[in-house]
Amino acid sequence: MDNNSDQRELTVHIWRSEASASDDDLQPDGAWQTWEVPVRNSQTVLDVVTWIQRHRDPDLSYRYACRVGMCGTCAMTVQGKPRWTCRTRIGTVVDGNELTIAPLRNLPIIKDLATDMAPFFDKWAEAGAQFVPDRNVDQQTMAPVKPDSRARRTADVAIECIGCAVCYAACDTVAWRADYLGPAALNRVWTLVNDEREASPKEHLKAVAGESGCLSCHSHQSCAELCPKHLNPTASIAGLKRKSFLLALAGRS
Template identity: 35%
Template sequence: MESSMDLWKPVGTVKIRVYKYNPRKDFAPGWKEYEIEVSRGTTILDALLRIKEETDPSLAFRYSCGQALCGSCAMMVNGRQMLICRTRVLEVAKGGKIELRPLDNFPIIRDLACDFKSFFDKHRAVKPWIIRKDVEELENPTGDYKQTIEEYARYYQFTDCLKCGACYSACPTVATDHEYLGPQALSQAYRYIVDTRDDGLEERIAVVDSDHGCWRCHFATSCSDVCPKYVDPAQGIQLLKKLILRSKLGFKPHKPAEVLPSKIGEVKRG
């Protein structure tokens, strides 16, 4: 019977071809190849950390949690957007080789590390927080907002977004229109608009129903194809378009949820 320790026994070597470029001092990008010993359990993040510790301390890349929860480590692996913390080397190695480069559609800081400033600016532009007219209740709550399981299910899948940038990197519209909000921001706009606790329909529509908003999406679905959490931002954008058209006819996605009295759920003692 195979033990868990067998997963970490070396089984061979793999050559990793890495994109190397420092815009501040390099005239042009280049490539550098590293050969390392791997096991069946070695992830690409494990491999890069070993390269940085043992071979090339100048190698730059983004990572944080190592558990596919933060989205920091997304990059191009053999031409496809992936989270390297959950991708095992031997699963993607072709002929004993792997090619790594930074995400498409992002400015490069250095090597595999990208600049996410514009990406996060667009995310903030759609106001990704609960908006209410009753500001006093929002800031000094007296109870929870009422929401049914069915209402929660309308937006639940979009709450899994990691903001890893994979969808943005894969989007052909982002590649040709740098002002386009992108699939991540637009799908998150839909997520908050259909949340029954929210009352920010008009404020968000002013942002997404624009020259560089949701109508620039041509439904290529490449964003959904590469999403590591299966959020399906392409679906969110199409639902957002439908919501906008209905709003122009006077329909609203919901009435703002009422506040449940705080005494509900309290356990009587004595």
């Protein structure tokens, strides 16, 4: 954190709670706790949380790693919206003198601002969101996809997801439908369906064509609006709907 202070203080409200009793207990009993934090130049929300943990309450629990916007580990709910705290400067989100920070929505709480990511990644597994190479291709000379090819451009559109769960926390459908696979898992399946090296694109489509998959997306665009990588999971899900429909129409579902 920059040591140059302009002597102002920021009123920071942080949600404190113990662990969720179960994966279904997404809002365990807790309370807001408030601190006054010195305002610094170029201060990020992660800087604020770290200052509180180091100077006011060492028991405050949160998660971070890279601090430079590469891992997504530090995602929290800031002023009501999920964001990467390491890349969110307080000057861009604070209107007045108050800042609210809470854990990501739609995930069980471990403690305070730290959430359990297991349900999020379990959805990836349920969606079959892993690459399956074509066994007919020599594994020593995996089929190349040229950088300037249409196939590469199609697959690359949504491939930069790093699994930060911002879209999952923002998704209204995830909030009301517990079995919904979520934007990130479906976005990943879209990249696989469009990868010409993938052995089973039709099987991937079948895995996400049900009510817990792409059909449940209502296209609210919250995931696209808040994705820190500027991806558009809504468009990916629309593509899955389209391809699933064509597959069913052809009688091969």
